[in-house]
Amino acid sequence: MPAMVEGRLSIGAFYNPHLAQALLQAAGAVDHLSMADPPESDDSAFPSIRDHFPLLLHDYLGQLSDPLSQHALARARHLQDVYRGPWVAEHFQCLHTQDGARTLDYVFPPLYTEEFLSRFVANACVLRDAVNAPLVMENIPGFFALNYAQMTEAEFLRRFLDQTGCGLLLDLPHIWLAAHYSGRNAREYLADFPLPKVVELHVAGVAEDRDLGGPWIAPTPPTQEILGLALWVAERSPGLRAVTFDAFAISLTAETLLRSVEATRAAFGL
Amino acid sequence: MSDAGSRKSDRDLQDVVITYLADATLRRAPVSPLPLFPEQAQRAGKFARFLARRYYRDRLARSFRYSRRFAAAAETLVETPAFDVFLDDCVLGSAAAAERVGDMAVDYLKSCQSPRPWWSNLLQYEGLFFLQAATTESVSPAKFPQPAASARCRKFSWNLPDLLPELKTGRPISGSLRQEVVLLFSRTPQGRIYVVEVDDATAAVFRASDSRLSASQIAEAISLSPEFVQHTLAALVQIGALVTSS
Numbered sequence: 001m002p003a004m005v006e007g008r009l010s011i012g013a014f015y016n017p018h019l020a021q022a023l024l025q026a027a028g029a030v031d032h033l034s035m036a037d038p039p040e041s042d043d044s045a046f047p048s049i050r051d052h053f054p055l056l057l058h059d060y061l062g063q064l065s066d067p068l069s070q071h072a073l074a075r076a077r078h079l080q081d082v083y084r085g086p087w088v089a090e091h092f093q094c095l096h097t098q099d100g101a102r103t104l105d106y107v108f109p110p111l112y113t114e115e116f117l118s119r120f121v122a123n124a125c126v127l128r129d130a131v132n133a134p135l136v137m138e139n140i141p142g143f144f145a146l147n148y149a150q151m152t153e154a155e156f157l158r159r160f161l162d163q164t165g166c167g168l169l170l171d172l173p174h175i176w177l178a179a180h181y182s183g184r185n186a187r188e189y190l191a192d193f194p195l196p197k198v199v200e201l202h203v204a205g206v207a208e209d210r211d212l213g214g215p216w217i218a219p220t221p222p223t224q225e226i227l228g229l230a231l232w233v234a235e236r237s238p239g240l241r242a243v244t245f246d247a248f249a250i251s252l253t254a255e256t257l258l259r260s261v262e263a264t265r266a267a268f269g270l
Numbered sequence: 271m272s273d274a275g276s277r278k279s280d281r282d283l284q285d286v287v288i289t290y291l292a293d294a295t296l297r298r299a300p301v302s303p304l305p306l307f308p309e310q311a312q313r314a315g316k317f318a319r320f321l322a323r324r325y326y327r328d329r330l331a332r333s334f335r336y337s338r339r340f341a342a343a344a345e346t347l348v349e350t351p352a353f354d355v356f357l358d359d360c361v362l363g364s365a366a367a368a369e370r371v372g373d374m375a376v377d378y379l380k381s382c383q384s385p386r387p388w389w390s391n392l393l394q395y396e397g398l399f400f401l402q403a404a405t406t407e408s409v410s411p412a413k414f415p416q417p418a419a420s421a422r423c424r425k426f427s428w429n430l431p432d433l434l435p436e437l438k439t440g441r442p443i444s445g446s447l448r449q450e451v452v453l454l455f456s457r458t459p460q461g462r463i464y465v466v467e468v469d470d471a472t473a474a475v476f477r478a479s480d481s482r483l484s485a486s487q488i489a490e491a492i493s494l495s496p497e498f499v500q501h502t503l504a505a506l507v508q509i510g511a512l513v514t515s516s
Contacts, residue, residue: 065281071460097285100459102292103363103406106326111287115280118489144313145307148283181313211320 003088004054005031009234010241012263013257014248022254022263027052031263034058035083038246055083056200057131058240064123064137065110067092073130086241087134087199088165089169090127092120092157107174109140112149112156116169121163128166136199136261141178143212144198153178154192166241167199169248173206173217180215186229196236201230202246203264217249221260227267234268243268291318292362309500311477322383323348326404333400336437337392341382344375344396352396363406365419371404374395374511383460388428393428395453398422399465402457415482415488421456421511423468423476431467458510469480479512509516 003009012032015023016048016200016226017040022044027171032054039046049055061076062068068076080088094110109117128135151159161168170193172186181190205220222245234240245260288298290304293489297315306314327348335342347353352374360367376393405420429449436443454468456477468476474492483491490501506512 065284094284095288097288099285099408100406101363101408102285102289104288104291104321105328105363106321108288108291111280111284113280116284119281143317144306144310146287146310148280177437209320211323212316216320227498 002052002054002082004147004241005151007074008157008270009243009268011243011261011268012053012056013245015055016052016248016252016257017043017045018250019252019257020049021253022046022258024052024108028253029258029265031223032056032242032244034089034244034246035079038079039178040083040133041059042212050082054085056085056087056089057083057133058089058132058245058255061088061127062094062123063094064090064092064120064127065116066080066096066098066119068127068130073127075129076103076131080133084159085133088131088240089134089136089138089200090124091138093140094124107140109153111146112151112153113151113265117159119149120160122166124166128164132165134166136169137161138169138171138193138202139174139178141170141174142183143177143181145182145249147181152192154190154194156173156191158194161194161197166197167196168196168197169200169202170198170237171202172226172233173202173204173222173246176226176229177207177215177217186225195233196238198240200242200244201233201237201240202228202244203230204246204260208231219249219252219256221256221263227264230264231267280493285398291321294318294322294359294361295358298359301444310368316515318362319357322357322360323353327361329368329404330371330375331516333403334379336434337382337389337396339437340386340389344400345381347371347375347378349495350378356445363404364365365401365405365407367406368401370422370464372400377398388433391426391430392433394424394438395434395465397427398453398455399463402455402463405457408459409513412481413514413516414481415479415507415514417476417479418456418510418513421454421476423452423454424474425450425452428489431465439451444476453512454506454509456509456511458508462510464509464511469509470501471498475499476506479503479506493497 010031014035034056057080062072095108176186179186203222203226205218206215207218209216327345346509376397383506401420407419409419428450429447431445435445451496452468478488478492485500486496489496
């Protein structure tokens with residue numbers, strides 16, 4: 001199983017099983033692959049994918065607002081045993097009710113409060129110990145404001161990372177959207193973020209969504225604004241090791257994926 | 271910024287927020303369960319519709335995997351005016367909402383030109399698979415076994431377990447696959463979906479499990495041995511088809 005590149009940034013993408021052959025043919029252009037889902041049992045290309053690319057565990061392992069079940073921890077450990085990536089990712093999100101009866105099934109941040117901070121710290125440490133690998137946590141944007149927050153997103157993340165020693169996976173489209181919907185500039189929004197803790201960046205495009213009446217993440221190439229933001233963050237993140245084009249969708253084409261990785265490489269002068 | 275007067279834990283408050291976003295009827299209620307300024311409430315409503323459309327689009331694409339070779343992709347349903355109407359009162363993840371969208375999808379695809387003799391069976395299969403994929407609602411366990419919210423047992427006139435691999439590889443469908451099968455569709459609390467072929471006795475145990483009968487009463491009602499019923503109930507609970515507190 002190949003290791004992540006050393007001495008320079010690794011530029012990768014998400015594994016999209018329907019694009020497996022194109023990814024294998026493009027080995028060399030794509031440094032690593034992030035795994036959002038476990039390989040299907042009938043995915044005949046996966047063994048070759050695992051032989052050709054370093055893999056990063058970026059599945060849904062469980063929401064760290066709540067204790068993870070033994071089943072969830074065992075599953076996380078198994079996936080990390082299969083991928084053996086240099087770190088494992090989870091999200092600052094809370095999208096299921098405690099009784100499991102309701103779920104939003106998509107990115108939704110916790111309330112930024114002392115109680116949630118304690119819960120995330122405790123449960124992240126359990127997950128990290130279970131997978132026996134460094135844990136990086138991804139930021140999640142909000143779309144509307146509630147009156148319950150006791151701190152900003154930046155303070156929540158900074159205190160979490162200080163208390164756990166985890167790394168930050170900074171999703172730049174998420175930052176861009178959070179800034180956009182709070183009427184701020186993305187660099188201004190990032191002013192208090194713990195950028196020295198960034199290990200990985202996500203880049204992607206945005207597109208208008210009719211329900212939101214505004215932009216949202218799309219499986220399209222990263223905009224120049226996002227790539228510019230990536231460079232700006234990279235200059236402030238000495239621990240940055242990887243940049244990943246964050247798109248997995250059946251509608252994603254090989255051409256878009258490879259063009260996006262190429263644009264990201266070019267932006268970083270690679 | 272804090273809401274110091276609240277007695278609920280922050281985690282409980284988050285559940286209120288999640289439920290508010292998942293349930294369109296709560297968002298329409300005259301008294302909102304969330305103290306949102308009007309502009310933020312409007313944004314929350316937009317986000318909820320976005321989440322719901324995304325949720326069902328994803329499940330339709332994953333569930334109607336075979337019919338898309340012969341008809342429109344089922345997920346294009348979410349772009350129709352009928353789906354906009356559905357979003358106005360949908361409870362995300364509920365069995366009722368999943369059943370409604372599944373029925374809409376089957377109707378949407380029924381009009382496929384030159385339907386094959388197995389077409390309606392295939393759509394019924396995919397609709398029931400979708401019901402599992404799109405239901406997160408759980409029923410409260412009772413003393414005696416009862417069906418999970420999405421569990422269904424249906425008879426098919428074509429042997430779907432053998433027919434689907436043929437569709438996947440593009441081979442012609444032989445008339446010999448016109449065989450009755452009874453399939454049980456279920457989903458575990460962890461989200462694993464099962465479609466299993468069951469015999470008449472197993473189907474009878476499932477159908478008799480209505481939360482009012484104990485294992486021995488089920489055995490008596492359908493004239494099967496208590497040992498067989500006990501063993502079958504345990505297997506059906508394991509695959510998420512039945513729920514019980516005992």
